[in-house]
Amino acid sequence: MEESTAHSPLWHYDERRQIGTDYSSQQEIEAYDLRMQQIRDVPSEIREVLDLLDLQPDHTLLELGCGTAEFSLAAAGHCSRVIAADISGPMLEYARNKAQARGVQNVEFVQAGFLTYRHQGRPLEAVVSQLALHHLPDFWKQVALNRIFDMLKEGGQFYLRDVVYSFPVRNYGQFFQEFLNSMSREGQPPQDIVRHIRDEYSTQHWVLEGMMARAGFLIDQVDHKNGFIATYHCTRV
Numbered sequence: 001m002e003e004s005t006a007h008s009p010l011w012h013y014d015e016r017r018q019i020g021t022d023y024s025s026q027q028e029i030e031a032y033d034l035r036m037q038q039i040r041d042v043p044s045e046i047r048e049v050l051d052l053l054d055l056q057p058d059h060t061l062l063e064l065g066c067g068t069a070e071f072s073l074a075a076a077g078h079c080s081r082v083i084a085a086d087i088s089g090p091m092l093e094y095a096r097n098k099a100q101a102r103g104v105q106n107v108e109f110v111q112a113g114f115l116t117y118r119h120q121g122r123p124l125e126a127v128v129s130q131l132a133l134h135h136l137p138d139f140w141k142q143v144a145l146n147r148i149f150d151m152l153k154e155g156g157q158f159y160l161r162d163v164v165y166s167f168p169v170r171n172y173g174q175f176f177q178e179f180l181n182s183m184s185r186e187g188q189p190p191q192d193i194v195r196h197i198r199d200e201y202s203t204q205h206w207v208l209e210g211m212m213a214r215a216g217f218l219i220d221q222v223d224h225k226n227g228f229i230a231t232y233h234c235t236r237v
């Protein structure tokens, strides 16, 4: 596993500092993986992204914030090289064990993030990031989007899924309460979503879309789900 060696100035955002949910133990990560299988339709999400990207055997794909790497491991069957990057060492350890158990050999695991991953080799055909960009405050999101744009080849694709707010902000109290009620189990709101709303940096959709355009992306497809999640398929033009 490669370590990021970037030496940053003191004013640089430290993306290794975990905000919100801290995925530092294998037990928490296992629970996260299981919970994602329960509350998301992960196989159909993967199919949707792979259909959009239409990867070719000679393509290289980078996933930023790969987590337990379900997407990277699936993408590895469609292109020659997948780079799965995450800032969390324990996440990468869990993902690497999964790759070994499944006999997947063309995924490189890299401990680095949106602000520190340094791409080497040919420009990328595709970058994917799911439920991770909200870990950065807005200014650093713009830096991250610019970096992703620069790593892609012309015509390269960027797929983003994240918690992005598209509900009317004047009603935020009612919106969050109703959303949490709809996700509650045995009368208890899910603590990871409570922490997300309170501590993590989800952005309003129009701000994020402006940032993507400023980075130079053409947004080919946008989908806002439940006012809370958004997906974007973008091209470097």
Ligand SMILES: C[S@@+](CC[C@H](N)C(=O)[O-])C[C@H]1O[C@@H](n2cnc3c(N)ncnc32)[C@H](O)[C@@H]1O
Residues within 6 Å of the ligand: 015, 016, 023, 036, 064, 065, 066, 067, 068, 069, 085, 086, 087, 088, 091, 112, 113, 114, 115, 129, 130, 131, 132, 135, 136
């Ligand atoms: C909610 S999990 C999502 C994991 C996976 N992409 C998925 O869809 O299930 C967020 C992941 O982002 C990672 N992360 C947090 N900040 C990051 C950063 N600045 N750069 C890259 N990954 C980051 C965390 O370590 C964690 O693995």
